[in-house]
Amino acid sequence: MPEFDPILPETAAQHAVSRVPTAHYDETVNAVLARLSGHAYDYAGSVYVLDDEGKLIGMAHMARLLAAKPAQMIKEIARTHFPEVLPDTDQEDVASLAISQGLTAVPVVDGNQRLVGVVPPDAIFEVLRREHVEDLHRLAGIRRETARARTAMEAPPMRRARDRLPWLLVGLVGSMLATIVMSWFEHALEAKLAIAFFVPAIVYIADAIGTQTEAIAVRGLSLSNTPLNQLIGGELRTGLLIGLSLGLLTIPFTWLVFGDPRLAIAVALSLIVAGSAATTIGLGFPWLLAHFGKDPAFGSGPIATIIQDVLSLLIYFTIATLLVV
Amino acid sequence: MPEFDPILPETAAQHAVSRVPTAHYDETVNAVLARLSGHAYDYAGSVYVLDDEGKLIGMAHMARLLAAKPAQMIKEIARTHFPEVLPDTDQEDVASLAISQGLTAVPVVDGNQRLVGVVPPDAIFEVLRREHVEDLHRLAGIRRETARARTAMEAPPMRRARDRLPWLLVGLVGSMLATIVMSWFEHALEAKLAIAFFVPAIVYIADAIGTQTEAIAVRGLSLSNTPLNQLIGGELRTGLLIGLSLGLLTIPFTWLVFGDPRLAIAVALSLIVAGSAATTIGLGFPWLLAHFGKDPAFGSGPIATIIQDVLSLLIYFTIATLLVV
Incomplete structure (x- = not known):
């Protein structure tokens, strides 16, 4: 899989993992399942379906794959309408897409629609939690750097005062x-x-x-x-x-x-x-x-x-x- | 699997799905993988490991299962220290646990440690997003019922005024x-x-x-x-x-x-x-x-x-x- 470079902070690329199960659209469910075993994946909640040129054309949840008949073609059971993001897509947009489109993980593709990684659910949890704390802090005029709620309550008072003074x-x-x-x-x-x-x-x-x-x-x-x-x-x-x-x-x-x-x-x-x-x-x-x-x-x-x-x-x-x- | 009853709103039970893959702790990885195919699961990101009495004693991510040697015992690869929640655990606590313990889905057990379901990642996304909007609204003194940000911006003015007046x-x-x-x-x-x-x-x-x-x-x-x-x-x-x-x-x-x-x-x-x-x-x-x-x-x-x-x-x-x- 191609590398993404350079990795911008707070983007899809920063949170994506690259070792995920893929399948060729012409494979049977049985063949895909047999092939998955023995691989070290970073995330294996879905299988990503590629065409002859390695472009992402579909995805299938593991639950869907397991429920399918062994002889079925992977292209028949894959979800073909789904959003994908670019490596430099903002992390908040990645999380919003996951929620609005009902995805548990968001595929990341390059400009040629080739899969470069997947933002897994635990990364999306983190993004949603960080956004949450950031919104609260902005509503109160606290510098973004203090976005970790716990740090903001336990840092030395001098540092906290410095983070809070600019807007004040x-x-x-x-x-x-x-x-x-x-x-x-x-x-x-x-x-x-x-x-x-x-x-x-x-x-x-x-x-x-x-x-x-x-x-x-x-x-x-x-x-x-x-x-x-x-x-x-x-x-x-x-x-x-x-x-x-x-x-x-x-x-x-x-x-x-x-x-x-x-x-x-x-x-x-x-x-x-x-x-x-x-x-x-x-x-x-x-x-x-x-x-x-x-x-x-x-x-x-x-x-x-x-x-x-x-x-x-x-x-x-x-x-x-x-x-x- | 036992039913959870009654289902309280904003609890683990409300968000849990019950059809998830399980394994006996004495099974081999190979046996588990072979047995999964052909089942209709609601969530198949992890396999939940049960003891002789059906009590939850471990869990293994699908990625971990696929990476293991076929002859390995499931109990050897399963994560045995993990948090579980009760059906009436508050949804915010479920989401916080997922983040703090690095879980992508949170198992729900009854008083006898028997698995009754799993809160899947997409439900956790929803809980995190809802919490976020609720915190913003409380910080501003808007009644909880308006917690859907979009509704709050598109409801008729009379209804919006009514939701915002009590704290004012x-x-x-x-x-x-x-x-x-x-x-x-x-x-x-x-x-x-x-x-x-x-x-x-x-x-x-x-x-x-x-x-x-x-x-x-x-x-x-x-x-x-x-x-x-x-x-x-x-x-x-x-x-x-x-x-x-x-x-x-x-x-x-x-x-x-x-x-x-x-x-x-x-x-x-x-x-x-x-x-x-x-x-x-x-x-x-x-x-x-x-x-x-x-x-x-x-x-x-x-x-x-x-x-x-x-x-x-x-x-x-x-x-x-x-x-x-």
């Missing part, structure tokens, strides 16, 4: 911007200090709504075939419904506790507008990244949150200035 | 509490309005630090064997280092922009204290849930965030009242 520093710059935005509305706050009391609430709720959308978008964008404008439209309406429900619920609280119906309406209206904006950004930002070939998971996390925060403050103070002051 | 409503109550906490410090804000400008920054940074810890804890708690007090100690020091770095960086900004060195020190000190509190809560809350048999992932998300928010506000206003007013 970007967030710090953003939060200083939020401070400046608030200072623009000093006049409104001097006129009605109670406006300030609702800042944590508005910012928190818009973030919570946006984070929900991000968490859905991180995986959902790669699974869905719906066009973006429909997805955005759906999320916008969802955000509007959520903002409306939460906004209306705050009115009696604000009115009763602070005795100001105009403030109550400003808070409710801000939740509706900021809630709709949050779902739109929570979906649009990961989508933009996916569109430019980046992992949508980078569009979640601390950067998206601080953008939401600044926008929520602008929305709230604009509405409050117009209605309350 | 709890968060709304918490955010009204944050509003009341801020109103307690009305006097401090009247004396120095600029204190209010840093509220979004303090709350945002403490949240960002806490979310990082939660994301690590969600997976890390189940992988790590380190005792909690050591884990908490490590996270507390990590939070202190992060808070210290970020806090010191804000001093020149606050001093220059607002011309108040005492405010600058109050903001920096609050970031240090709130940052350390954030890592402690971010780890302690999921741990508490794990301790009481709940999934630690429930300890992440909107509830943990609003607790952080209220605590950060209390820390900041207490320090600001003491130093600035």
